[in-house]
Amino acid sequence: MMPQQASIVRTGAVESGNPLLVLRGVGKSFSNGVVALKDVDLTIKEGDFVSLLGPSGCGKSTALRIIAGLSSPSAGTLGWHKTLGSDGVGFVFQEPTLLPWATVFDNVWLPLRLRGVSREAARPAVMELLERVHLAGFEAAVPRELSGGMKMRVSIARGLVTKPRLLLMDEPFAALDEITRFRLNNDLLELWQDERFTVVFVTHSVFESVFLSNRIVVMAARPGRVFEEFAVDAPYPRDEAFRTSTCYAALCRRASAVLSSAIHSTGGASHDDD
Amino acid sequence: MTTIEQANAALDPEETRRVRAERLERLGRWLLPLAIMLFAIWLWDRVCVWNEIPQYILPRPGVVLATLFKDAPLLFSSLLVTLRITFLSLLLAVVGGVGLAVLFAQSKWVEMSFFPFAVILQVTPIVAVFPLINIYVDNQTAKLLLCAWIVAFFPILSNTTLGLNSVDRNLRDLFKMNGATRWQQLWHLRLPAAMPYFLGGLKIAGGLSLIGAVVAEFVAGASGQSSGLASRIIEAGYRLNAPRLFAALILISVTGILIFLVLSLISHLILRRWHESALKQEH
Structure with a gap:
């Protein structure tokens, strides 16, 4: 259904980009004794x-909240690429989080x-998005x-x-x-390939993470930490055919295995707190 | 294709019953209260006739209606006086209530410090406070306004404060991430989010400002300076002019109902596109 845009083909194996953001030894603990993050290194x-x-x-x-600047780490440092200010970060929430009284245009215009930026000056950018x-x-x-699904599209456009x-x-x-999720996955990938922004995507879903990313960071709980990191060696563009390919199945199997050992390393998922 | 159309045309018995019940309910919503009201008026009339109650104790409804027309110039000019106080005090209640709420919303400390004062103002019976106001304020209109304002501003203040503080946490984060100033956050996020709460408070305050105006006239008007509806009622009471008393009462009730309806309409028009409370129930 999606037209194949042959413009940019990147592969997960080739990572030639400069580091945009480096987390070193980042930790976060709360006054109630919960250690949400411990010694996280991430590039x-x-x-x-x-x-x-x-x-x-x-x-x-x-x-993600620490990267967004909504929360400050209790340990460690965040190193930004020198060309990137806080203006260079967009955020998409779990809920669409739109202003219910404002039109779609006004919601996207908001940032x-x-x-x-005046309404007229923003119009071309908003309409194009x-x-x-x-x-x-x-x-x-x-x-x-x-x-x-449409609300989430508005939220992405706003981001x-x-x-x-x-x-x-x-x-x-x-x-x-x-x-709806599959369609939004496809459309997000297409946007990402055309606009060449960088994405950090939080998810519960093995299948979604394998389909979308070129790199998966598996995390474990109590204390929250990076468990294992691995590259997803499958070329872009990825489309519906990729979802049923043996390559996809194999990658999902691998990611599932890593995730399940991450879960077991925390003593089971019986005390889910959200 | 034809089967679908047929299915549409012929409703099953359950659906037919539901549609009929819905139609009945729509009619009943208007007819039932109207019928009960007419019956009550008829009963009132009959009670007067059957018991031969004199007019100065309980006038018949027809007499009250006749008085309403006969005394119209007097009563309506008094109504205008009362309405002026009502609307002015409602306006002040909106300005004062929203203004204080915005001030409270600036910092939790301000709210914690000053909210108790608002509560004290609200819970002290205005009739008991009035003698003090009478001593400190000279101007008659100012007295009445102050009185009605004290009665009316609290629902607006407390509702708007609640509304300003119940903004979605993620939206607040979004504004923060985009470097919104305090003013931008207030104007683009908190005030619109508080709108349904404010309008709920406004509906209550509308009725209260009328009550406040009439009560203020009652306690102030004994001196005869004021000429609002309350003083007409007191006057009529002294003269045992029950028909006029009833006519004035009816005028006050009808005014209260109209104020409520107008404010409900305004609230509906503002919220109808986005707020749950203004949505029609769909099945």
Whole structure:
């Protein structure tokens, strides 16, 4: 269904990008004694699509919040590439998190509006993005008139409207049905290949992380830490055919095995805390 | 294709029953209260006739209606006086309530420090406070306004404060990440989010400001300076003019109902596109 755009073909094996963000020994502990993150070392390279995969309570969302600047680490350092300011980061939440009283256009315009860009000046960028997320013609609708998948598309468009170098996504498709999720996966990959931003994607789903990323960081809980990191050696563009390929199945098997040993290393997932 | 159309045309018995029940309910919603009201008025009339109650104790409904027309110039000019106080105090309640709520929303410390004062103002019966106001304030209109304002501003303040503080946490994070200033966060996020709460408070405050205005006139108007509806009622009470008393009462109730309906309409128009409370139930 998706037209194949032959423009850029990148492979997971080739990672030539510069480090965009380096986490060194990052830890986060709370006053109630919970150690959400401990000694996390992570390097995000320009152009990466990195998935943080792990059970509940492994600190993957905390890591994302620290990267986003919403929470400060209690130990360790974050090193940004010198060309990247805080302006260069977009965020997509688990819920669509739209302003319910504002139209689709106004919701996507919001990050620019907060930076003082007028409606007219923002219009070309907003309209182009709405087209890219297949929402052309819906700019005057309000969120409650949209389906769950469409709301998430608005949320992605809003995350990208400032043309961020780094897009942080916190389980964005977890609440969607499978058919919608697959379509959004395809569309997100297409956007990523065309716009060449970097993605850090938090997920519970082995299948989603393998389909999307060129690198998977498996995390373990209690304390939250990086358990194992591995590259997904499958070429882009990936399409529906990839979902049923033997290569995909093998990669999923491997990721599942790593994830299950990560879960066992924490003494089982019986105390899920979210 | 034809089978689908047929299925559409012929409703099953359950669906037919549901549609009929719905239609009945729609009719009943208006007809039932109207019928009960008419019956009550009829009963009122009959009680007067059967027991030969004199007009100065309980006038018949027809007499009250006639008085409403006969005394219209007097009553409506008084109504205007009361309405002026009502709307002015409602306006002040909105300005004061929202203004204080915004101030409270700036910092938890401010809210913690000053909210108790608002509660004290609210829970002290206004009738008991009025003698003090009477001593400190000279201007009659200012007295009445202050009185009605104290009664009306609290629901707006407390609802708007609640609304300003119940913003989705993720949206707050989004604003923070995009470097929003305090003012931007207030204007683009917290005030719109508080709108449904504010409008709920406004509906209550509308009725209260009318009550406040009438009560204020009652306690102030004994001196005869004021000419609002309350003083008409007191006057009519002294003269045993029960028909006029009833007419004035009816005028006050109808005004209260109209204020509520208008504020409900405004609230519906503002919220209808996005808020759950304004959505029609769908099945």
